Amino acid sequence: MKWVYIEDLKEHVGEEVEVRGWVYNKRSSGRVRFLLVRDGTGIVQATAWSREKDNPLFRTFDALTQESSVIIRGKVKEDKRAPGGYEIELREIVPVQIAEDYPITPKEHGVAFLMAHRHLWLRSSKQHAIMRIRHEIIRAIRDFFDEEKKFTLVDAPILTPAACEGTTTLFETDYFGEKAYLSQSGQLYMEAAAMALGKVYCFGPTFRAEKSKTRRHLMEFWMVEPEVAYFRLEDDIQLAEDLVEFIVKRVLERRRKELEKLERDVNKLEKVERPFPRISYDEAIEILKKEGFDIKWGDEIGGDEETALALKFEKPLVLHRFPAAQKAFYMEPDPERPELSLSFDMLAPEGYGEIIGGSERISDYDLLLKRIRENNLPEEAFRWYLDLRKYGSVPHAGFGLGVERTVAWIAGVKHVRETIPFPRLLYKIYP
Ligand code: 4AD
Numbered sequence: 001m002k003w004v005y006i007e008d009l010k011e012h013v014g015e016e017v018e019v020r021g022w023v024y025n026k027r028s029s030g031r032v033r034f035l036l037v038r039d040g041t042g043i044v045q046a047t048a049w050s051r052e053k054d055n056p057l058f059r060t061f062d063a064l065t066q067e068s069s070v071i072i073r074g075k076v077k078e079d080k081r082a083p084g085g086y087e088i089e090l091r092e093i094v095p096v097q098i099a100e101d102y103p104i105t106p107k108e109h110g111v112a113f114l115m116a117h118r119h120l121w122l123r124s125s126k127q128h129a130i131m132r133i134r135h136e137i138i139r140a141i142r143d144f145f146d147e148e149k150k151f152t153l154v155d156a157p158i159l160t161p162a163a164c165e166g167t168t169t170l171f172e173t174d175y176f177g178e179k180a181y182l183s184q185s186g187q188l189y190m191e192a193a194a195m196a197l198g199k200v201y202c203f204g205p206t207f208r209a210e211k212s213k214t215r216r217h218l219m220e221f222w223m224v225e226p227e228v229a230y231f232r233l234e235d236d237i238q239l240a241e242d243l244v245e246f247i248v249k250r251v252l253e254r255r256r257k258e259l260e261k262l263e264r265d266v267n268k269l270e271k272v273e274r275p276f277p278r279i280s281y282d283e284a285i286e287i288l289k290k291e292g293f294d295i296k297w298g299d300e301i302g303g304d305e306e307t308a309l310a311l312k313f314e315k316p317l318v319l320h321r322f323p324a325a326q327k328a329f330y331m332e333p334d335p336e337r338p339e340l341s342l343s344f345d346m347l348a349p350e351g352y353g354e355i356i357g358g359s360e361r362i363s364d365y366d367l368l369l370k371r372i373r374e375n376n377l378p379e380e381a382f383r384w385y386l387d388l389r390k391y392g393s394v395p396h397a398g399f400g401l402g403v404e405r406t407v408a409w410i411a412g413v414k415h416v417r418e419t420i421p422f423p424r425l426l427y428k429i430y431p
């Protein structure tokens with residue numbers, strides 16, 4: 001008998017097939033039994049009908065508990081009333097393992113309970129939809145850089161000798177008696193790779209020991225980081241806009257069902273088309289002052305301020321040219337106003353906040369060395385990085401897009417903890 005995945009049942013109408021999965025739910029009504037089986041690609045209803053009460057198929061059915069693993073066999077039927085549009089006429093049920101009392105029931109559970117059962121929570125239909133959207137977003141990112149833009153993927157190391165994004169959020173580890181840190185960003189290595197390969201990107205996990213307990217922060221998150229030689233800030237912003245538009249279109253094209261399951265308002269996503277609105281840091285401060293925020297030039301634009309700005313627009317918002325003092329050491333100053341950096345953030349609409357951070361990088365050796373010293377960074381660990389400014393230095397730029405915040409926005413999920421399979425949260429590393 002042919003083993004078929006539920007999402008492919010439509011190609012097997014009228015055939016006898018086998019589905020291998022788990023019991024999602026079941027109910028009986030008189031002489032009919034309904035078994036809902038999920039197999040990771042979907043949920044199908046399987047029905048059995050019998051005149052006799054004591055029929056062996058019914059006995060097997062009655063012993064099944066929620067999440068028991070089963071193999072079912074029967075004929076595929078089109079049925080508009082069934083969930084998914086197809087049904088299986090049950091001929092045989094083979095229990096694989098009868099599950100003990102499953103801890104996650106249809107009643108409401110608290111988040112702490114669900115997070116502690118993340119290994120099982122992943123099976124529920126909303127989490128399933130989020131994981132499929134996450135996968136689609138990752139695939140779109142890869143297709144964008146590989147196929148559309150012809151970038152070369154270069155993997156950055158995870159164990160690193162120095163900080164990239166500030167020394168306060170480093171996870172330290174012992175490296176044969178020396179200190180090493182889990183990577184906060186692959187950027188510095190991408191700068192080296194861009195000088196070798198022109199346009200490159202890395203895509204991997206990054207780590208921040210952020211003492212933040214917000215809906216936007218994880219200790220371990222995935223980031224895609226393009227870097228391009230000879231790119232200026234304007235090119236960089238355009239690439240970011242292009243990427244975000246591409247991702248949203250792709251998810252709308254291929255993950256409608258999942259977006260529906262999550263009750264996502266897709267009209268809002270359909271509006272995400274270039275050009276995106278842009279405002280400078282200077283303008284942002286003026287807008288925020290008018291709105292009554294207690295903020296002045298030079299202050300950080302925090303989460304609440306970001307939300308207030310982004311809510312003014314239906315599309316992602318580009319904020320650019322932040323004060324150099326509040327940004328990373330490697331950012332190129334604005335030649336017209338050196339107190340500003342050639343940097344930008346992209347904020348997702350609907351209050352989801354920053355999804356991208358990027359900039360032009362310092363290409364002058366002396367200035368970079370000065371910044372490394374001002375920031376009390378270990379000069380020795382940055383020798384190789386300074387070398388890039390000695391041997392054919394060129395203007396270059398790049399950015400990082402955080403996968404989990406992007407998934408949260410596109411899937412319409414409030415907290416990033418549900419957008420990664422096994423989130424690492426402040427003080428929480430189980431399961
Ligand atoms: O703005 P960030 O810190 O920029 C960089 O790391 C640059 N080196 C990237 C580059 O230019 N190559 O981080 C980039 C993005 C943020 O916009 C956000 O989406 C995500 O990474 N991010 C986080 N996501 C979840 N939890 C955290 N703690 C995050 N910190 C950053």
Ligand code: MG
Pocket residue numbers: 345354356357
């Ligand atoms: Mg940032």
